[in-house]
Amino acid sequence: MIKLFYAPASPYSAKVLIAARAAGVPVETVKVDTAAQPAELLAVNPLGRIPVLLAEDGLAIHDSRSITHYLDRLSGRRLYPRQAEKRTRAEVLESMADGICDSLLDHVYERRFRPQEKVHAPWLDRLWAKAVRALDLLEEAPPRLAGRLDAGQIALRCCLGYMDLRFDGVWRQGRPQLQRWAKAFDRRHPDLVPLLPH
Numbered sequence: 001m002i003k004l005f006y007a008p009a010s011p012y013s014a015k016v017l018i019a020a021r022a023a024g025v026p027v028e029t030v031k032v033d034t035a036a037q038p039a040e041l042l043a044v045n046p047l048g049r050i051p052v053l054l055a056e057d058g059l060a061i062h063d064s065r066s067i068t069h070y071l072d073r074l075s076g077r078r079l080y081p082r083q084a085e086k087r088t089r090a091e092v093l094e095s096m097a098d099g100i101c102d103s104l105l106d107h108v109y110e111r112r113f114r115p116q117e118k119v120h121a122p123w124l125d126r127l128w129a130k131a132v133r134a135l136d137l138l139e140e141a142p143p144r145l146a147g148r149l150d151a152g153q154i155a156l157r158c159c160l161g162y163m164d165l166r167f168d169g170v171w172r173q174g175r176p177q178l179q180r181w182a183k184a185f186d187r188r189h190p191d192l193v194p195l196l197p198h
Contacts, residue, residue, distance in 0.1 A: 001026060001056070002025065002026070002027045002054065002055060002056060003027065003028045004017065004027040004028070004051055004052070004053050005030045005032050005040075005041055005045075006031060006050055006051045008031065008197065009197050009198065011101045011158045011161065011162035011197050012050070012064035012101065012158075013064075014195055014197045015064050015068065015151075015154055015158040016064050017029070017195045018157075018158065018192050018196075019068045019071050019079055020071055022079065022149050023071045023072065023074070023078045024078065025071050025075055027053070032050060044060040045062045047062070049062060050062075053070065065095075065098065068151045068154075078148070079150060079151045080150055080151055081148075090150040090152035090153075091151075091152065092152070093156060094152040094154075096134055096137075097152070097155035097159040098155055100130070100131045100134045100159050101162055103127045103128070103131045104127070104131055104162060104166065107127045107128060107131075108166055110123060110124055135171055139178050140177075142177050142178055142180075142181040143156065145181070145184050145188060149188075153185065157185045157186075158196060158197060160182050161197045166197075
């Protein structure tokens with residue numbers, strides 16, 4: 001069986017778990033603590049990053065987007081629309097959501113791993129501004145939830161779930177359309193909600 005190295009709080013891990021479920025691809029999960037640099041993780045990804053999907057043939061696939069594309073091919077194209085324009089939109093949304101998470105993770109790590117007196121507030125402000133601009137853009141036109149769930153929608157919901165976990169849901173202030181979108185996602189896919197970052 002396919003094995004997935006993951007951490008419950010990681011938005012990228014959540015994206016892959018949900019994508020696997022949506023694609024109908026069963027995975028065995030292996031929870032890891034990246035800070036501890038476990039040998040089992042380093043053996044499949046020397047970068048020590050998650051998620052990592054270990055395919056049945058032993059191929060280690062890392063980076064969540066590489067994994068979602070792999071799952072899409074494995075499932076007979078169930079995670080990205082077949083029509084070119086719709087597929088591009090899903091890929092752009094996935095990239096935007098992942099980019100927000102990249103900024104937020106840097107924000108978390110700046111506060112977590114530096115002594116308080118060395119935390120660089122202007123850097124935190126810059127990282128936060130990137131996330132805010134992207135969220136404001138998404139607020140103007142949230143993606144449609146009609147039809148089959150795609151990787152872009154999954155990535156966005158995991159991004160918002162990560163903000164709920166690490167930033168007390170601050171994204172919700174002044175973004176009623178995104179709030180409605182997240183609620184609609186959860187209503188349509190209640191089985192996926194427990195897989196969001198936690």
